[in-house]
Amino acid sequence: MGTSDTPLMRQWEEVKAHHRDALLFFRVGDFYELFHGDAEEGAKLLGLTLTSRNNGSAAQVPLAGVPAKAIDDYMSRLVRMGRRVAICDQVEDPSQAKGIVRREVTETVTPGTAVHESLLSERRNNFLVAVVAEERSYGVAALDVSTGEIIVQHVQGQDLEAEFGRLEPSELLAPRTVIEDPNSGLRSAVADIPLTIRDDWIFETDVCSDELCRFYAVESLDGFGFQAADVALVRAAGSLIQYLKEVRPGGLTHLRPVQIKRPGLVMLLD
Known part of the structure; x- marks a missing residue:
């Protein structure tokens, strides 16, 4: 984690450290975003457009996103492929947040633990x-x-x-x-x-x-x-x-x- 990373990317790094073997869908507004290697793998598996996010003075970060309303479909597709998925949601009202919105992993789905x-x-x-x-x-x-x-x-x-x-x-x-x-x-x-x-x-x-x-x-x-x-x-x-x-x-x-x-x-x- 670089000191020049944006607060959002530092938060993502902290969450990702506990879910390294999962594709981490990170809620940002009306989208769930994948970053770094997750973005590259997700773009390949799901046919998503791979772009990048500005990361302050650090290098550009690979990015792929899906609409929040469609997350169940994309998650299901990945789990059927044998992948592990972690969903990180915003757990406080952005309008009430002091600084960056607090986020936590609210669901982890693996091929053998799926109940959908x-x-x-x-x-x-x-x-x-x-x-x-x-x-x-x-x-x-x-x-x-x-x-x-x-x-x-x-x-x-x-x-x-x-x-x-x-x-x-x-x-x-x-x-x-x-x-x-x-x-x-x-x-x-x-x-x-x-x-x-x-x-x-x-x-x-x-x-x-x-x-x-x-x-x-x-x-x-x-x-x-x-x-x-x-x-x-x-x-x-x-x-x-x-x-x-x-x-x-x-x-x-x-x-x-x-x-x-x-x-x-x-x-x-x-």
């Missing part, structure tokens, strides 16, 4: 899926935010691609080291799925167990049907809850008890 009807299909679930590696298999958790359904299961390595084909994930969460491991078969199995790479600590057993306990308001998971060999399932389920709390803070109250899927058996967490 235009982004959902009546024929299939919109699954957000998390996967963690075990010694010879994977722990997989699938969550449909629109219905509240969440299912966890063990999947053998050779069956992972077929299971993803059955679930048709809209978005996949995975630990960074698993994705970057050249010996992992996960990269090839998720080639066509929008991928969100998360830091490894987010998938740690204690972190995920605590997240599930807090969400279900229990002191332990002992009575929920998890067995000693289900550590990967706890990690996958807990990482989904944590991610959803970040993206949709008010969107968890309708989630159902977790279903543990085993060959010939489905167990419910009450």
Whole structure:
């Protein structure tokens, strides 16, 4: 951030720092504007005109904008392409503002957390899926935010691609080291799925167990049907809850008890 940036661009930089992996639509009057790399990518994906904004004595800033009344259409198009979108709105009356209008991100939409009807299909679930590696298999958790359904299961390595084909994930969460491991078969199995790479600590057993306990308001998971060999399932389920709390803070109250899927058996967490 340069000292010669305008107040508007300094504000944009501050917001963007917390949403670096999203296309940030920044409300300016009757338009939502994209800046810098977001503008260049948005112009390419959406067919927008790429222009520039004066940035004080700093260099001109790439700019692309859409009318505020049409934001749902443009957002839907990007999410269908597998992109993550953050909407930054003016949260005070410009006429009452002292200095620059205060702005905050009011909505973040990702392919796996979308609830807009235009982004959902009546024929299939919109699954957000998390996967963690075990010694010879994977722990997989699938969550449909629109219905509240969440299912966890063990999947053998050779069956992972077929299971993803059955679930048709809209978005996949995975630990960074698993994705970057050249010996992992996960990269090839998720080639066509929008991928969100998360830091490894987010998938740690204690972190995920605590997240599930807090969400279900229990002191332990002992009575929920998890067995000693289900550590990967706890990690996958807990990482989904944590991610959803970040993206949709008010969107968890309708989630159902977790279903543990085993060959010939489905167990419910009450």
